[in-house]
Amino acid sequence: MQIEKFSYDxxxxxxxxxxxxxxxxxxxxxxxxxxxxxxxxxxxFETQYTTFGRIRPIHTNGVIxxxxxxxxxxxxxxxxxxxxxxxxYSDFLSKVHFWGWQSIIVASIITLAMGFTSSHEYAEMEWPxxxxxxxxxxxxxxxxxxxxxxxxxxxxxxxxxxxxxxxVTVAVLYxxxxxQLPVSGWKSYYIYAGVQDxxxxxxxxxxxxxxxxxxxxxxxxxxxxxxxxxxxxYSYKLSILHFWSLIFIYIWAGPHHLLYTAxxxxxxxxxxxxxxxxxxxxxxxxxxxxxTLRGAWDKVxxxxxxxxxxxxxxxxxxxxxxxxxxxxxxxxxxxxxxDWIVAHVHVGALGWNGFMVFGILYWLIPxxxxxxxxxxxxxxxxxxxxxxxxxxxxxxxxxxxVVQGLMWKEFTPEGTLKYGNFLTTVLQILPMYMMRAVxxxxxxxxxxxxxxxxVKTMKQxxxxxxxxxxxxxxEPTIVKEKGVHRRLERKPVLFMVLALIAILIGxxxxxxxxxxxxxxxxxxASVKPYTPLExxxxxxxxxxGCMGCHTQMIRPFRSETARYGExxxxxxxxxxYTYLWGSKRTGPDLHRIGQKYPNKWHYDxxxxxxxxxxxxxxxxxxxxxxxxxxxxxTPGKIRALTILGVPYTTDYAxxxxxxxxxxxxxxxxxxxxxxxxxxxxKEIIALIAYLQRLGTDIKVNADTK
Amino acid sequence: MxxxxxxxxxxxxxxxxxxxxxxxxxxxxxxxxFRMKKDYAEQMSQMPLEEDSEINKIDTENL
Numbered sequence: 001m002q003i004e005k006f007s008y009d010x011x012x013x014x015x016x017x018x019x020x021x022x023x024x025x026x027x028x029x030x031x032x033x034x035x036x037x038x039x040x041x042x043x044x045f046e047t048q049y050t051t052f053g054r055i056r057p058i059h060t061n062g063v064i065x066x067x068x069x070x071x072x073x074x075x076x077x078x079x080x081x082x083x084x085x086x087x088x089y090s091d092f093l094s095k096v097h098f099w100g101w102q103s104i105i106v107a108s109i110i111t112l113a114m115g116f117t118s119s120h121e122y123a124e125m126e127w128p129x130x131x132x133x134x135x136x137x138x139x140x141x142x143x144x145x146x147x148x149x150x151x152x153x154x155x156x157x158x159x160x161x162x163x164x165x166x167x168v169t170v171a172v173l174y175x176x177x178x179x180q181l182p183v184s185g186w187k188s189y190y191i192y193a194g195v196q197d198x199x200x201x202x203x204x205x206x207x208x209x210x211x212x213x214x215x216x217x218x219x220x221x222x223x224x225x226x227x228x229x230x231x232x233x234y235s236y237k238l239s240i241l242h243f244w245s246l247i248f249i250y251i252w253a254g255p256h257h258l259l260y261t262a263x264x265x266x267x268x269x270x271x272x273x274x275x276x277x278x279x280x281x282x283x284x285x286x287x288x289x290x291x292t293l294r295g296a297w298d299k300v301x302x303x304x305x306x307x308x309x310x311x312x313x314x315x316x317x318x319x320x321x322x323x324x325x326x327x328x329x330x331x332x333x334x335x336x337x338x339d340w341i342v343a344h345v346h347v348g349a350l351g352w353n354g355f356m357v358f359g360i361l362y363w364l365i366p367x368x369x370x371x372x373x374x375x376x377x378x379x380x381x382x383x384x385x386x387x388x389x390x391x392x393x394x395x396x397x398x399x400x401x402v403v404q405g406l407m408w409k410e411f412t413p414e415g416t417l418k419y420g421n422f423l424t425t426v427l428q429i430l431p432m433y434m435m436r437a438v439x440x441x442x443x444x445x446x447x448x449x450x451x452x453x454x455v456k457t458m459k460q461x462x463x464x465x466x467x468x469x470x471x472x473x474x475e476p477t478i479v480k481e482k483g484v485h486r487r488l489e490r491k492p493v494l495f496m497v498l499a500l501i502a503i504l505i506g507x508x509x510x511x512x513x514x515x516x517x518x519x520x521x522x523x524x525a526s527v528k529p530y531t532p533l534e535x536x537x538x539x540x541x542x543x544x545g546c547m548g549c550h551t552q553m554i555r556p557f558r559s560e561t562a563r564y565g566e567x568x569x570x571x572x573x574x575x576x577y578t579y580l581w582g583s584k585r586t587g588p589d590l591h592r593i594g595q596k597y598p599n600k601w602h603y604d605x606x607x608x609x610x611x612x613x614x615x616x617x618x619x620x621x622x623x624x625x626x627x628x629x630x631x632x633x634t635p636g637k638i639r640a641l642t643i644l645g646v647p648y649t650t651d652y653a654x655x656x657x658x659x660x661x662x663x664x665x666x667x668x669x670x671x672x673x674x675x676x677x678x679x680x681x682k683e684i685i686a687l688i689a690y691l692q693r694l695g696t697d698i699k700v701n702a703d704t705k
Numbered sequence: 706m707x708x709x710x711x712x713x714x715x716x717x718x719x720x721x722x723x724x725x726x727x728x729x730x731x732x733x734x735x736x737x738x739f740r741m742k743k744d745y746a747e748q749m750s751q752m753p754l755e756e757d758s759e760i761n762k763i764d765t766e767n768l
Contacts, residue, residue, distance in 0.1 A: 083753065159753070224753075245731065245734070273720060484740070502730070509723055509726075
């Protein structure tokens with residue numbers, strides 16, 4: 001057999017690298033804006049497009065799918081070609097993948113700013129974009145498997161397994177989480193409701209962290225860390241054990257996001273047990289990475305990129321220890337809904353994901369440009385700015401979380417809440433929010449410095465667009481290899497199927513009983529479907545991203561029932577397409593807000609929150625008072641909800657506009673009686689109708705079957 | 706703490722079933738690892754370090 005000559009495609013690697021820089025700076029700048037809005041509401045600019053509720057999903061999706069996503073593709077396209085000794089399967093598919101992904105990012109930013117959101121966290125994009133994501137992801141998969149099939153290296157290195165697991169799991173997660181019924185071009189309803197929707201969303205949300213922010217990065221670590229340290233990975237066997245345990249266990253842990261909620265208790269406890277078990281494989285990966293540097297610590301002192309890797313691995317270790325601790329019910333009772341969770345994810349995002357991406361960029365860009373890094377000193381300064389940034393970000397938020405979490409739970413000797421006014425607890429932690437923004441700014445300035453450094457590097461070198469290589473082609477295997485895993489490592493499709501089975505088992509056990517066994521969601525007779533006007537109001541609530549700061553889930557604690565009222569029950573959410581439990585209380589819970597305040601209070605509060613709550617950091621929503629409600633969309637929405645199983649009578653859709661207007665008139669009359677002149681066409685009326693309905697059904701006639 | 710996972714009115718069977726399944730899975734992986742030859746593992750772990758072009762050769766030396 002003759003040696004084959006071919007070349008590696010470095011241009012696509014470079015393109016994804018530039019996209020990583022551009023979207024990294026964009027996503028983090030938007031994050032900094034959101035951080036500032038939290039202590040200086042002026043920065044919401046009183047327009048709907050720049051208000052926190054819409055900015056937050058742009059930031060989260062921007063850093064996850066735009067910054068980290070492009071970094072993953074850059075690293076996968078670089079390492080896979082070399083590990084498989086083959087050029088990517090198709091240059092055309094690589095290009096479609098690149099431009100497809102960038103178009104999705106641009107479309108997402110525009111539509112999220114316009115308020116087109118499905119409200120599922122980290123998957124807020126509406127259905128046309130969901131379809132595009134799946135198509136581009138499949139193109140990536142075809143390109144990846146095509147390369148694997150035409151490889152010149154019989155066995156697949158551990159990095160490739162992580163890439164395969166990432167591809168197959170993200171596809172399953174994204175599709176299951178995004179099954180929705182379109183109502184119009186940019187509006188849809190998920191087919192799941194209430195508790196089931198929450199379970200699906202957090203099965204997705206948790207595993208997006210696992211299979212978008214963790215597994216591809218472990219693959220990247222297993223390739224780039226040995227490269228940088230110029231020594232093989234510490235233990236190959238540990239990598240196998242850690243791979244299979246990680247992908248098997250991770251998928252079960254999603255319910256730990258829903259502890260003490262209306263989710264069936266056994267599912268919650270399942271999530272807890274598997275979360276604790278998750279420490280073992282996570283730390284297996286971290287230890288394998290850190291020990292790879294044994295005997296090479298002198299290099300860590302002189303090479304900033306290795307410093308980035310060491311801090312990345314350390315942050316991974318901290319975040320994966322902290323996660324299981326937070327999923328202990330006793331800890332969760334205090335930490336959940338506070339800034340602790342925000343700090344926790346940022347240790348992972350800034351430390352683990354960010355720092356590893358920076359390390360790889362510093363290593364990779366000079367290589368494909370056939371030059372050396374423009375300034376090692378600048379990259380060293382970047383390292384310290386970034387590290388300080390993480391500390392200034394995380395520590396104040398931990399502090400804020402403990403302070404606020406304890407204030408929420410503090411009672412006076414007389415047995416009443418010591419801080420009955422929620423706002424008092426928010427004002428207490430504003431200085432921490434300011435420090436957090438300083439941390440974010442430090443981190444961002446480091447990234448900008450890196451961009452400058454890398455652009456200079458690119459300018460002093462020249463891109464080796466096609467890197468020459470040669471290798472022997474694969475001979476057909478005749479001998480049967482002895483080891484089981486060894487055989488597996490040359491069978492990519494079988495490997496993918498096994499990985500798929502490993503992740504499906506957890507998902508099925510977790511979700512099937514809640515979907516199939518009706519006793520898991522007890523129904524409540526007095527809970528009725530929303531009226532058409534309330535549906536419209538609910539969709540405005542979703543559009544403005546209210547769930548970014550307000551929960552609708554009162555947990556069964558004395559401190560919560562004393563503050564908000566009767567705790568929330570699974571049966572109350574059966575008509576909630578989509579669920580709106582939320583995950584963070586920057587403002588108070590709203591599940592029992594209905595009938596608590598007069599209509600006029602809500603009207604004033606939306607016009608300017610400081611009228612009713614002096615010092616409030618909530619943005620103002622004046623456009624709700626002037627914008628007209630789209631009554632014409634009502635029948636379509638009612639029809640869609642009927643299809644999904646909400647028991648409206650037949651033909652109710654045709655009468656829905658009439659009904660909505662009738663209800664709106666009542667609210668307008670009540671407002672008029674309180675010196676507020678408005679008319680029933682305004683969006684605020686629908687929102688008030690929805691808020692006044694929230695959590696009131698069980699007060700009518702509490703009767704649990 | 707263990708009350709949370711043992712006292713579930715009959716629903717602990719889901720938990721026990723899940724844990725047993727993981728145990729079985731873990732044992733299979735462990736057996737595969739025990740039977741894996743050491744020289745194969747070593748050979749695999751060298752894969753990222755195999756040099757693929759002149760450019761990389763030069764740069765690794767500079768590190």
